[in-house]
Amino acid sequence: MWAMSGALRPWVLILARSPGARTYAGGGGVSYTQGQSPEPRTREYFYYVDHQGQVGGGGSRPFPLLPTDPQFLVMFFSRLRPNRSGRYEASFPFLSLCGRERNFLRCEDRPVVFTHLLAAGPAPQRLSYCGGGEALAVPFEPARLLPLATNGRLYHPAPERAGGVGLVRSALAFELSACFEYAPGAPELPSHVRWQGRRFALTMDLAPLLLAATPP
Incomplete structure (x- = not known):
């Protein structure tokens, strides 16, 4: 983990306490049997x-x-x-x-969960998800990281077929949070991220997509 500069921000403290209780979709109590065959050869x-x-x-x-x-x-x-x-x-x-x-x-939250930032090399860095290594990875876009104040979690673009937004695993989110910068007088959420010597404004463009996918 990179060194954390200054005191822990409220967003990071929420992340530390987050129990991971939000469910992507409800519908408990459904009846099914693993390996069931509702029709021939299925x-x-x-x-x-x-x-x-x-x-x-x-x-x-x-x-x-x-x-x-x-x-x-x-x-x-x-x-x-x-x-x-x-x-x-x-x-x-x-x-x-x-x-x-x-x-x-x-x-529990999103079907895609980013677990590792793949090692830097000549190619652009990539985020790997759900244990798939290089075979399950997307380009890392630091400016499009989305910290969500309501649950203290961090999100990143994911393949469109899987909803377009993925969750960043807690341990990786802690590491990335060291790169965030906060505007004066606005300590709740970061406004910029520093990555590989460059400073990016967070676009927050994933927020509408994430909120649209959240059940009432």
Whole structure:
């Protein structure tokens, strides 16, 4: 983690206390069986991703965790789309299809959770998500980081098919928060970010997209 200059800002303190309780979609109490076959040669599976990017069974908790097989994770998340199948749409708002296998996903916050900033090199830096390494990564856009005061979390652009906004895992968000700058008299949220010797104004352009995806 980079050195933190000055006292911890209110946004960072909220991040430290955040229990990760916001749910992306409701609909508890639905009835399903893992591996059920609602029609011939079709199987359905149900998953959950928590605010750290861990994937597990489709109940309200991410346990038991799935094996962290990169090949499975890349297949699963690269095919993730909004669930418009007519089945479990309210409870599992995302769907990953693999042949005749339907993999439904619900999430604690966002389906994409950024876990690592990949090592710097000659190419632009990238943010990796959900355990997929280089195979699941997007260009890092520091000016488009979105700190949200209501829950103390940090967000970044994600693939459009997965909602367009991803959550930054807490540990990585703490590291990035050291680069934020705050306007005089406005300590609640940062206004700029310093990255690799450059100073960027935070665009906050993800806010409407994130709020539009938040259920009432």
